[in-house]
Amino acid sequence: MKEGIGQRYHKETKYTPESISGMALDWSQKPPLYKDYSEARMIGLPKPQATETPPFGELLLGRRSVRNFTRKALSLSELSFLLWASNGIRQQQRGHEFRTVPSAGALYPIETYVVANNVEEVSPGIYHYSIRAHGLEEVRAGNYGEEFAQAALGQDMCQEAPVIIVWTAVFQRSRWKYHERAYRYIYLDAGHIGQNLALAACSLELGSCQVGALFDDYMNELIGLQGDEESVIYLSVVGHPR
């Protein structure tokens, strides 16, 4: 069978004693770890409250992909906890911020956007999660659920769910250090974030479904991204299970 791009990628990005010798970092080229929409209107999120969770084993047993939701809105405190648990800051230490998820080289290449379809105290629209400020920066106001459903290959749950969490990758943040191997780590990072979100949702008796089926260009366009330097890679819908 002809070697495909996937096979070639894995072969050509293997670490071997030879390939890692002489690797050096140009610290002057290190990209910023955060993206800001500094001109945007900011909605502050309440301090994330660690909830009284069921035992961890029960959370694992309760997690499943939920694709049908009631019409009940998500509260701002629920959204706050979900964002913090999936990609928020848990600790500041000697000028570095560490998140609730692991990340290769602590480079945190994943940005979080929120499509608010039905969230208390938040008008419908697309927001960027400001990690440092723990707030929402308004990117575009309006009802975009239907368009996100179309951009997710017609998956109606994107319209029905009160919220869609959209994750993008800022490739250079990892590529700066790991070069082409960075793509492996970026997708692993996104997996950790998705799982934290799924378990955090369970802990609030909410349901979620992780979504990888998307028209990349369409979804990037909705968020206002060119798609080369930063691109949507993964999303989750969250709401009250029906």
Ligand SMILES: Cc1cc2nc3c(=O)[nH]c(=O)nc-3n(C[C@H](O)[C@H](O)[C@H](O)COP(=O)(O)O)c2cc1C
């Ligand atoms: C990377 C990834 C992409 C996925 N994409 C979709 C998707 O586009 N649509 C969907 O309905 N489910 C999607 N799922 C959910 C899987 O279908 C689901 O996890 C699987 O069927 C196992 O069921 P469970 O999550 O209920 O245990 C995705 C899951 C992962 C991890």
